[in-house]
Amino acid sequence: MAAVSPALLWDIFKHVRAWLANLNRAGEARKQQSVKALREVVTASRETAVYMRQMQDTRSRDHATERRLSVLWTELGFALRDLGINKLAKRCQITGKDWARPGRYDRDFLRKADVSLDRMEQLALEILHQIERTGTHR
Secondary structure (H helix, E strand, O other), X not given: OXXXXXXXXXXXXXXXXXXXXXXXXXXXXXXXXXXXXXXXHHHHHHHHHHHHHHHHHHOOXXXXXXXXXXXXXXXXXXXXXXXXXXXXXXXXXXHHHXXXXXXXXXXXXXXXXXXXHHHHHHHHHHHHHHHHHHOOOO
């Protein structure tokens, strides 16, 4: 076996150090993306709750608002899936579809899917707290 020169060892060390630094930055970026998406779930939940209260008070629907909510929940579903937060992502996708075409799902399906606004906000907050405590969401 050939001897490894000090220069080669130094190059390997620099490469490994740079690789670890990049890995740490990527992990921090993913953590921040997760935090952002989870906070957006809380915001979307509250915005949706306000609209639902408005619908009850006025007894009328606003298709522009429902279109915006459909897109918002769908985009959140994609973002969360990309981050590996799959259970919440699926709930967001179902909510987005439901706003796109109200009545698409029957009440029993929605109950079993556990897509209440309170439940989705609770899940998002639980994952946020886990990230704050441990630095991960797995």
